[in-house]
Amino acid sequence: MKIDERHLIQLAAVVKTGGVTEGAALLGLAQPAVSRTLSMLEKRVGEPLFIKGRRPLQPTPLGLSLAEHGFVMLAASRKASDLVESFRVGKSGVVRIGGTPFFMDALIARLCAEFQASHPDVRIDQSYGYFPDLRAALKADQIDLAICPIDILDEGSGLEFQQILPGRNVVACRVTHPLLLKRRPQPSHLLDYPWIAPPPGSPLLADLRALLLSFGATEIKIRYSGSSLMSVINYLKSADALTIMPHSVVFAQRKEKTITALPITIPHPERALAILKRVDAPRAPAVDQFADFVRLGFQELRHLIKRHEESVIWGL
Amino acid sequence: MKIDERHLIQLAAVVKTGGVTEGAALLGLAQPAVSRTLSMLEKRVGEPLFIKGRRPLQPTPLGLSLAEHGFVMLAASRKASDLVESFRVGKSGVVRIGGTPFFMDALIARLCAEFQASHPDVRIDQSYGYFPDLRAALKADQIDLAICPIDILDEGSGLEFQQILPGRNVVACRVTHPLLLKRRPQPSHLLDYPWIAPPPGSPLLADLRALLLSFGATEIKIRYSGSSLMSVINYLKSADALTIMPHSVVFAQRKEKTITALPITIPHPERALAILKRVDAPRAPAVDQFADFVRLGFQELRHLIKRHEESVIWGL
């Protein structure tokens, strides 16, 4: 005996409200529609579902039991509708992001938490990688969004780039580093300290190499190579080492008062932090909402950095 | 956004089986029907539910979430179908029975338990009453079945009577009663012992009255009047009192070896135990099943009594 699910829902509504008219109103239907449904149901089931000639309408035990199942369906139906609704406005769903470790750890993780304050039902799956991997992951639809530094000449066929922060590196060290005592540290002095290499695969690695050579180093001496931001920071905290880092990453750590940037200007990389999306694939609304949120977050960060630099001199 | 429940169920089937064809088979539908449903769903929802160009079919997060709700509905639908099925064959439902206390307690309660061994999902609601009340309750649709002794001349307009046991009373006493030592107790001896009255309202009360007068009593001296079988039996257990009881009720207690019947024949009442139903009202299948079961149970009881009397002499 197959029963139409819609019929059970209407039955449930009638049982719940105690009347055909009210039940129909609850579902936004006209009374005759529900009335007919009940007749059909009774005929098909072959058993009475309501006790005749009694008002308010009273279900038979069978009617009541069937209505229970109708309630379950009604609830599930409501939830499904709500789900779609919230998904369409970006209030639910999954956002899969990939990015370079430093930016993800220092900046994006915090943004994710802030984003979810207003989008609690959106799940964010984060993974790590550098441009080539991320581009592949995007094309394979393994991630929805990539946040990573891109070279001007990186080609991204089928990808949309949105620059969110200009490239800018600094030399990072702990706040008690001796070089901070000097007013204008000379490049040659920097070679006196041990250097930490950025994660392998990171474009920073090339930057570091070029920088040290420009300082007059004859060979690149690396003392430590941490693959994550946390390991680099923790190393820096315990030694007078130096490393190269994106300015924004060091800036984001300023509250911790553990690391800072040396007051020395080094060349800008020909690179910018960008959000990458596939341009062809349909994206869940939550993904676009998140991308917008990240863009806004970085816009704010740029202003913050600007104001900070106007009022504060780092390292003092 | 209102979503057709049936669509969600089809979605769930497809997600569960990993293919449109298999999903359709699971629901007993043709593949194109399900395929079209999915297209419609996607169009209405406005978001992809499956990742295109991939086999086996893989749902998007939204598709998966919606399918979860579909599973709930599918399960509820299945349960509802099963419920109807089992109700129609009398394997589920409610049976409301009413009857006289002695028969209900001594015979029917046990039958209920036995019935439910094969019908575990049938609930039985038992209540007590005598013929007039039971007839009223039946007509008011407060009970489905009455089991009680009826006089030949009782009229039951709109009621169906099914006799299940001829009326037959005995004088009951405890198994250690001194009168049991006599081969043929004389009626006059019976007046030497205290008598217990059956519950008020019971037809046995009139029987007792007539019996005692026929024994030569000038007045009816009642020492105790218990309203339930349990109270009467417990009283009897502790005193050499006598009372009048349906033969079958005493018979049903034979295993306990606490009460028995005096070997003395008293007049049959012009009465029979019967099952009463409303003839017009539709009855749940379980009710008819139960009535049949009771009838069979009493048929068995009659045979049992017959065999018992052929081999055993009570009170020895």
Add this chain to the structure above:
DNA sequence: TATCTTCATAGCGATCTGTTATATTGATTG
């Protein structure tokens, strides 16, 4: 009895259901 509310029925157009037949597409294999 008269009135009012609620439920049942009838009729209608639109939609949706399921079907079979067939085209298209992705996967597999030589």
Add this chain to the structure above:
DNA sequence: CAATCAATATAACAGATCGCTATGAAGATA
């Protein structure tokens, strides 16, 4: 890479069902 196979999408159609409005019938209420 072509050929083949399996699965999915599309088309076309008949029948069922849905929702509606209008109206009749039946309890409840005064």
